[in-house]
Amino acid sequence: MIAKRRVLATILSLFVPVILLTGGLYFNSKIHNFEKYETIEPTEKEYGYTLYICKSCGKVKTDDYVEPTSYLLPNIVINEVCSSNNSILPDENGDCFDWVELYNPTDRVINLSGFGLSDKKSDLFRYTFGDIEIRPKEYLVVYAVGDEVVESSNTDRIYANFKLTSKGESLFLTLPNGKVVDKITYPELKGDESYSRFEVNNNVAYKITKGTPMEENREFIAVQAPVFSADSGFYSDSFMLSLTSEPGTEIYYTLDSTEPNMNSIKYEGPILIKNATYNENVYRLKKDTTTDNEKFPKDLVDKATIIRAVAYDKDGNSSDIVTKSYFVGLDKYKNTNVVSMVTDPANLFDDEKGIYVKGTLYKQWELGGKVGEEPLPNWKNRGFLWERLAEITYFDKGDLVLEQRLGIRIRGAVSRKRQMKNFNVFARKFYNGQNRLLTPLFDEISSQKSFVLRAGNYKEGFLQSLVADRNISTQLAKLCALFIDGEYWGDYQIMEKYSVHYIEEHYKIDKDNVSILKRGQLEAGNEECVKDYNELLSFIKNHDLSVKENYDYVCERADIQSLVDFYCTQIYINNIDFSYRQNVQIWRSEAKSSNPYEDARWRWMLYDLDASIYKKENDIKYFYDFNMFTEDSPFSKGIYQDPFISNLMKNEEFCKQFVNTFMDLANYNFNKDIVKEKLYKVTDNPEKSMIEFFENRFDYITKYMADFFNLKGKLTNVTLHINNPEEGTIKLNTLPDSITNGKWSGKYYTDYEITVTAIAKEGYSFDGWKIEGAEIVGNKNSQTISVKLIDNQDCSIEAVFKKLN
Incomplete structure (x- = not known):
């Protein structure tokens, strides 16, 4: 076989010169004779090239491509990588994502359009830049x-569609033509550490440092x-600190709450800490x-002494600020x-950045706008x-509970x-590395991300506490x-947010599903x-x-008991500043599971009860006798115009649920004696108008409802x-089973049946009912x-239990 191939190769070698010669003679008129015609210089975004023209036929061709100037080195470099970001450079939403910093070491503007950034060599364009200049x-x-998905109104913010691993990996910056222009391989990084690029004597080195983005x-x-x-x-007497x-x-250190620096008071000996109340009012008197x-x-006004201190070394490096x-x-x-x-x-009172004042623009407008x-x-x-x-310090009856940025x-x-x-x-990682309060402010919860400081007395929190057992969200x-x-x-009131x-x-329920x-x-x-x-x-x-x-379709989309509890509460406490669109907040899960609250139905949240129990001096028009069902208030229309209630009440099942729930609340949650007892646990000096309201509201509002x-x-x-x-208890309608500690009484309309359930305690079983009237x-x-x-007959219901053998 090998010998045959050699013979064939010899024969072909004899014919090739002849073929080439004849072919050359035949095609001589078709061979182009190109010469250089014009050179087009590259621009920042466009390739440069050379034009050639054929002297025989005039055909033009391009060759000798030159990359755009933005592709030429020295070029963009990957300058810093932070793959375990806890607190550095939050975006406008307050989120601390991992980040990559690019740097332009040249003396010209460079456009990144078409560049790729990726953590995978097999896919160099996981993220592709748009028309971005450095x-x-x-x-x-x-x-x-x-x-x-990140919502951002800042078009300068760039969010890449891949994540970094804190364990270490490689990153690639790639030109639009696929050429890798820079690469960095970073090691495992701890919280807020970055892998940073340094140039020393024209040599590039990388070190683990604390992140310095944009610097x-x-x-x-x-x-x-x-x-x-x-x-x-709290200290009874003055002392030396x-x-x-x-x-x-x-x-x-400073004594005026400003952040200390090297221009502040230099510490040279103990500081006298005394009662500061006798100092002049400063911030509390700001009129703007x-x-x-x-x-x-x-x-x-009463005053605390605030000491803020910082330490500097000989090179000007500073410590964290400590506030007491x-x-x-x-x-x-x-x-x-x-x-x-x-x-x-x-942060509060500066005209440009202060969040508590009118500000420069508004003051200018006041002068003649x-x-x-x-x-x-x-x-x-x-x-x-x-x-x-802000540095927040919280004391619970004199005991220090929380100090946190x-x-x-x-x-x-x-x-x-x-x-x-x-x-x-808000607690955020970039303030002190924690995205939760170091200690929750309420014993009833195990974790807390945020809270509200609400100006005013106990009213909002107290009214919400009266219905904390209902099927609506309330704030501790x-x-x-x-x-x-x-x-x-x-x-103020400290409230859950x-x-x-x-x-x-x-x-x-997972917060990402809410x-x-x-x-x-x-x-x-x-x-x-929303849709x-x-x-x-x-x-x-x-x-x-x-x-x-x-x-049934509505019941599948909304928790009707939650809606009913919400409306019954608002109506009874006479919140004249609410409607189905006003001061209303609802939530739902976006997934379904065995969790009874994870069913994708809407549920209602109670908040902003300022306009409840409304009574101005010498004005009781909107007080305990106000009919929210049929009368309009200065802030909202009556319930008769509410699309939820006015349409749902066409259904008899809903009417029964609403009427019985309303009476449950009236008899128990808003019972005048229960309210009064709870009120005195909150304050020794309750408002007379609140006591007066609950002493009279039942007789008026139950008739209006009927x-x-x-x-x-x-x-x-x-x-x-x-x-x-000790044998058992009775659950009535939507009320908790704890109401019957022997005997309980309430009033209900005879139009609808009530529902009772006997609940035996351990060691006992239900043995029957005794009912009269x-x-x-x-x-x-x-x-x-x-x-x-039955009309005109008092009803007595007794549950009988027996001891198990």
């Missing part, structure tokens, strides 16, 4: 967020923070904190809850860009323009005295849920809900009996029965 000697940070890379030198000889707290730091450092005609304190709050001679606060909020005063063209005062700005760092924002709507504003307070609350930068600000974290904590709407607008979660809610509302408005199939639902029956007494509470509907021996009440 100016000479400037930086660009790319957040590595993976598939997470020149530098090695981090840790300086220990000053140590105080006394903790924040000592500060110490490591050898070779100096301490600087309100547009209302409010009175400011004329007398000296000292209450000297203020023992009256030891029996209350106290919050000391310390922040650089500029046109009506209707007023700019937003600073306190109306929202979002993370208007969040400020947290973020503060102004909260509310109309209340923003008042002297005493509300705050939202406690009273406190708030001090801002050392000055007493007023009485509604959020996806609240739902996760209380209902054990959506929340506030006043019909998306507060958190999936944008599709879903509006479709549900439209369905309720446009379908006959007396038809079972239609009503008229609105066109009830024909009578209001009759129902008494539950248990001979021995009413009829049992259905199986008389069942543990759960329906009871038909």
Whole structure:
């Protein structure tokens, strides 16, 4: 076989020259004779090239391509990588994503259009840049967020669709033509560490440092923070405070809540800590904190002494700032809850950045601007860009519970323009490495991400506490005295903050599967849920809900008991500033599971009860006798115009649920004696108007409700009996089974049957019912029965239990 191939090769070698010769003669007229015609220089984005033209036929060709100038080295470099970011460079939403920093070391602007950034060599364009420029000697940070959807109004923010691993990997920066222009392989990194590029004598080296995004890379030198000889707290007498730091450092401190630096007071010996109340009021007298005609304190307000200190080494490296709050001679606060909020005063009161004041633009407008063209005062700005760092110290009846750096924002709507504003307070990793409070402020919860400081007395929290056992979300609350930068600000309430974290904590649903709407607008979660809610509302408005199939459809989309509890509460406490679109917040899970709350149905959240139990001096028009069902208030229409109730009440099952629930609440949750007892546990000096309201509300509002639902029956007494509470109890309608500790009485309309369930305790079993003045509907021996009440007859219900053998 090999010999045959050699013979064939020899024969072909004889013919090839002949073929080439004849072919050359034949095609001579078709061979192009190109010569250089013109050179096109490359631009930043376009390739350069040379044009050639054939002298024989005029055909033009291009060759000798030159890459765009932005592709030429020296070029963009990967300057820093932070793959375990806890607290550095939060984005505008306050999230701390891992990040990659690019740097332009050249003296020209470079456009990144078409460049690729990736952590996989097999896919160099996992993220492709758009029309982004980096100016000479400037930086660009790319957040590595993976598939997470990030809402951003800042077009300069870049979110790459891959994530970094803290264990270490390689990153590639690639030209549009596929050429890798830079590569970095970083090691395992700890929280807030970065892998940084350094150039020393034209040699490139990489080191693990503390992250310095958007700045020149530098090695981090840790300086220990000053140590105080006394903790924040309450002290009866003056004392001397000592500060110490490591050898070779100096301490600087402030007394006015500003952040200390090397221009502050140098520590040279113990500091006298005394009662600061006799110092002049400073921050509490700032007049640009309100547009209302409010009175400011004329007398000296109580004050704490605030010490903020920092240590510097000989090279100017600084430690963290330490802040302490000292209450000297203020023992009256030891029996209350106290919050000391310390922040650089500029964060609150500076015209440019202060979140508590009118601000420059609004003040300029006040000097002669046109009506209707007023700019937003600073306190109306929202979002993370208007969040400020504060040191929050919390004392529970004199005991130090929490000291933590947290973020503060102004909260509310109309209340923003008042002297005493509300705050939202957030724990975030970039403040101190923790995204939860170091200690929850309420014993009932195990974890807390945020809370609210709400100006005013106990009213909001107390009213919510009355219905904390109902099928609506309520916020835990406690009273406190708030001090801002050392000055007493007023009485506030510490309250839970509604959020996806609240739902996760209380209902054990993954926060990523929760959506929340506030006043019909998306507060958190999936944008599709807004459409879903509006479709549900439209369905309720446009379908006959007396038809079972239609009503069942609504029940599949909304937790009707939650809706009923919400409306019954608002109506009974006479909240004249609420409607289905106003001061209403709802939530749902986006997934379904065996968790009874994870069923994708809407549930209601109670909040903003300022306009409840409404009574102005010498004005009782909207007090306990106000009919919210049929009358309009200054802030909202009556229930008769509410699309939920006006349409749902066409269904008889809903009417029964609403009427019985309303009476459950009236008889138990809002019982005048129960309310009064709970009120005196909250305050020794309750408002007379609140006691007066609950003493009178029942007689008026139950009649209004009966008229609105066109009830024909009578209001009759129902008494539950248990001979021995150790044997068992009775559950009535939606009320808790703990109400019957022997005997309980309430009033119900005879139009609808009530439901009772006998619940035997351990060691006992149910043995039957004894009922007078009413009829049992259905199986008389069942543990759960329906009871038909009779007009003009008092009803007595007794559950009988027997001891097990």
